[in-house]
Amino acid sequence: MSGSSFGKAFHITTFGESHGPGIGVVIQGCPPGLRLDESMIQADLDKRRPGQGVGGTRRKEPDHPVILSGVFQGRTTGTPLTVFIQNKDAKSSAYSDIANLYRPGHGDFTYQKKYGIRDYRGGGRASARETAARVAAGAVARKILDRHGVKIDSFTRAIGGITVQQFDADAIEKNELRCPDMAAARAMAAHIASVKKKGDSLGGVVEIRAVHVPTGIGDPVFDKLDADIAKAIMGIGAVKAVEIGSGINAPGMTGSENNDSMDETGFLSNHSGGILAGISTGEPIIVRVHVKPIPSIRLDQKTLDQDGRPAVISTRGRHDICAVPRINMVCESMLALVLTDHVLRQKTLL
Numbered sequence: 001m002s003g004s005s006f007g008k009a010f011h012i013t014t015f016g017e018s019h020g021p022g023i024g025v026v027i028q029g030c031p032p033g034l035r036l037d038e039s040m041i042q043a044d045l046d047k048r049r050p051g052q053g054v055g056g057t058r059r060k061e062p063d064h065p066v067i068l069s070g071v072f073q074g075r076t077t078g079t080p081l082t083v084f085i086q087n088k089d090a091k092s093s094a095y096s097d098i099a100n101l102y103r104p105g106h107g108d109f110t111y112q113k114k115y116g117i118r119d120y121r122g123g124g125r126a127s128a129r130e131t132a133a134r135v136a137a138g139a140v141a142r143k144i145l146d147r148h149g150v151k152i153d154s155f156t157r158a159i160g161g162i163t164v165q166q167f168d169a170d171a172i173e174k175n176e177l178r179c180p181d182m183a184a185a186r187a188m189a190a191h192i193a194s195v196k197k198k199g200d201s202l203g204g205v206v207e208i209r210a211v212h213v214p215t216g217i218g219d220p221v222f223d224k225l226d227a228d229i230a231k232a233i234m235g236i237g238a239v240k241a242v243e244i245g246s247g248i249n250a251p252g253m254t255g256s257e258n259n260d261s262m263d264e265t266g267f268l269s270n271h272s273g274g275i276l277a278g279i280s281t282g283e284p285i286i287v288r289v290h291v292k293p294i295p296s297i298r299l300d301q302k303t304l305d306q307d308g309r310p311a312v313i314s315t316r317g318r319h320d321i322c323a324v325p326r327i328n329m330v331c332e333s334m335l336a337l338v339l340t341d342h343v344l345r346q347k348t349l350l
Contacts (some may be wrong), residue, residue: 224278
């Protein structure tokens with residue numbers, strides 16, 4: 001199956017399915033001598049682990065990573081690095097009654113048309129479960145970025161139309177939705193609980209920020225840094241739109257408003273989101289990610305079976321009500337992969 005690999009200098013390939021024995025990632029291009037053990041990967045996996053929060057799935061996966069290759073005596077060897085995560089709480093029986101039905105909003109229909117076969121148990125490769133492998137790879141990428149002082153964080157900007165009205169960095173770690181506005185966080189949690197009772201789901205907006213990014217990474221014309229970031233983030237299943245810098249507000253601004261003027265101290269604003277002409281400016285890279293509502297819902301929906309006959313479906317398995325904030329770490333990881341790839345590419349250039 002093509003499409004399971006990402007990156008050039010820092011190249012990853014994920015494997016496995018939602019209800020198979022497990023999932024994992026093979027990383028090529030990781031420099032030798034990097035200190036790495038399972039606990040360093042576990043810290044990031046814990047932030048996207050199933051079974052957390054008011055909107056989280058009831059599936060309880062410990063997501064313990066096992067490094068199978070590429071590390072010796074606690075350091076990377078420069079050879080392919082393989083991380084495996086066992087599936088321990090998959091309940092495939094939940095999908096038996098809908099095995100022949102296409103779930104609205106999922107990839108069931110398109111996978112069947114493309115391959116002539118699909119894994120109906122949780123969506124197989126199309127499942128959000130696959131993103132744990134990306135987070136494992138992102139944890140390794142972060143170790144490389146640490147050498148350059150690059151730091152990546154994220155927060156929840158909106159859920160179900162409720163948007164933050166103020167930014168308090170300290171509040172992010174004080175609520176399970178990772179929202180910088182405690183009043184908004186309480187409103188979001190109440191909205192999620194209400195929608196959950198109805199059997200429906202919600203979407204949201206995540207903002208990611210990368211600081212201390214080296215100036216001059218990114219390759220024009222088709223390998224622009226912002227283009228690769230957009231591709232990486234859009235490669236996450238639930239994402240429907242990506243903004244960088246002023247994003248969708250840019251068309252409503254004048255050139256004088258949107259341009260980032262400069263003086264002897266540097267840039268006076270950051271409407272570009274830290275990227276100009278596809279190359280980093282050294283300013284913070286700012287990305288906003290728009291996440292659709294979880295498509296697996298208990299409400300009855302019209303659909304078709306694999307023979308094209310009309311049917312009604314209600315998805316009764318264990319699913320998130322809202323992908324935010326579990327998806328936040330996935331977004332951070334994909335940004336880390338892009339930045340690491342371009343940092344390593346720049347080293348070969350120089």
